[in-house]
Amino acid sequence: MKSKIPFLDLKQFPDHLKDELKEKFSELLDKGVFSGSEEVIRFEQKLSQLLGAPFVISCSNGTDALELALRALGIGQNDEVIIPAMSWVSTAEAVILVGAKPIFIDTDTSGLIDLEILDLSFTSKTKAIIPVHLYGKMVNMKKLVKWAESKGIFVIEDAAQAFGTFQIGISAGLHGDIGCFSFYPSKNLGALGEAGALITKDAKLAEKLKILRNHGQEVRDHHVTIGRNARIDTIQAGFLNVILNYFKEWQSTRKSLSKIYVDNLKNIDWIKLPDGTDLSDHNLHLFVIRTKFRNELREHMFQNGVETSIHYPTAIPQLSPYHSKKEFPESETLAKEVISLPMNPFLSEETVKKICEVIKSYKPDIPFAEKN
Ligand SMILES: Cc1ncc(COP(=O)(O)O)c(C=O)c1O
Structure with missing residues (x-):
């Protein structure tokens, strides 16, 4: 779609x-x-x-x-x-x-x-x-x-x-x-x-x-x-x-939109929300959530008319020009789990609520062992 x-x-x-x-x-x-x-x-x-x-x-x-x-x-x-x-x-x-x-x-x-x-x-x-x-x-x-x-x-x-x-x-x-x-x-x-x-x-x-x-x-x-x-x-x-x-006004819009995301998504146990989005040391450049069901959720959102992005799909040492033999477990997992939701001052509160509804309508296939 x-x-x-x-x-x-x-x-x-x-x-x-x-x-x-x-x-x-x-x-x-x-x-x-x-x-x-x-x-x-x-x-x-x-x-x-x-x-x-x-x-x-x-x-x-x-x-x-x-x-x-x-x-x-x-x-x-x-x-x-x-x-x-x-x-x-x-x-x-x-x-x-x-x-x-x-x-x-x-x-x-x-x-x-x-x-x-x-x-x-x-x-x-x-x-x-x-x-x-x-x-x-x-x-x-x-x-x-x-x-x-x-x-x-x-x-x-x-x-x-x-x-x-x-x-x-x-x-x-x-x-x-x-x-x-x-x-x-x-x-x-x-x-x-x-x-x-x-x-x-x-x-x-x-x-x-x-x-x-x-x-x-x-x-x-x-x-x-x-x-x-x-x-x-x-x-x-x-x-x-x-x-x-317009910068200050746009920043306060980003803060209000992020509050809507947090309020609507905080009880979903298969999603990890970003920390400290209400504080002065976070400018909400990106609203990045983590989930093991990243690719499936992204496809579900796309099918329901919501475009998302990934920042970033590969840890830098995994890119060939920067190749390192060392392992970076957390960065490598992030690369597989992060998904950036729309976050910009041109979004309305209704649109963000709609995005949250689309996320909530996704039902991940959580293995029985992980549910208990
Ligand atoms: C973390 C980070 N560092 C550096 C840059 C480089 O900035 P520019 O694209 O203006 O060269 C960017 C921007 O894309 C960035 O996100």
Whole structure:
């Protein structure tokens, strides 16, 4: 059956927002400024204010943000970087792109780096750890930073999915040395194309990041290192300045929708719901449930007009370019059991209730031994 409730349909931006975006495009087209400019500065200032971040460096996308962060911290050949086995592939990709080696570590039952086994992955070559705030839920940063400090290594937060989350009043990305965001269109704050940002409390790191982002130039034609062109497009910064005005409202919609999911699904014993969705350190980027009947449920939902997604179907060390001989039991099980339900600010409460009814109408074939 053809899906009737899409997982995410970005055509559903409200008409008044579409009009504002068209106006912004028209304004920039008339100005004829397509790189840098006050639009980019305004975007960085807005983020700085919203996140309480002393330094914001906008950039081309979240993957480049991770690469720039690693390079700014001097991480490269012969270095090891600890990363979780379950994430979007960029976390591992960036480590390899700077010439370092990703050391995968298993996740806990929510998909976050397992803080109980960090010591097992530490060696004399370890230079940094990249916790990933997967699905928009923050890793316990107090615990992680304390461990990293005891080992004398850097912390780069992959906050690509966690824009707008705060733990003990501090934004994701500001607990460690550098935080990386993605504004890929499907993110909670999404551009109309590719974009990203880095945040830090450290003025010197901020300066290095700005230089690396712009061909290693301190000022025009004065190249002090080998950098990249990893600048944000002016047009994307302009669109993000418009979309940012809706961010808080959209976040509260996500929170209300997630409450409907939790209230309606909490008594189903063959489903594990995400933890802490009502807290400030979860931004509901994705609403990911776990079930042993993942594939069957997904098919049932599809047949009943509900599109879902999987984040992610394979643990990174199981992908051929990243192959590791080690086993990562929790991440590998997650890959088989997770299912992402529709979660975006364009959904109505009625639609979410309908999705819950479809889930409840599925009757899994639970073996007798497991029922008792
Ligand atoms: C956890 C994680 N890390 C990194 C990235 C990379 O961001 P981008 O797609 O903007 O390069 C993403 C986004 O897809 C992500 O979800």
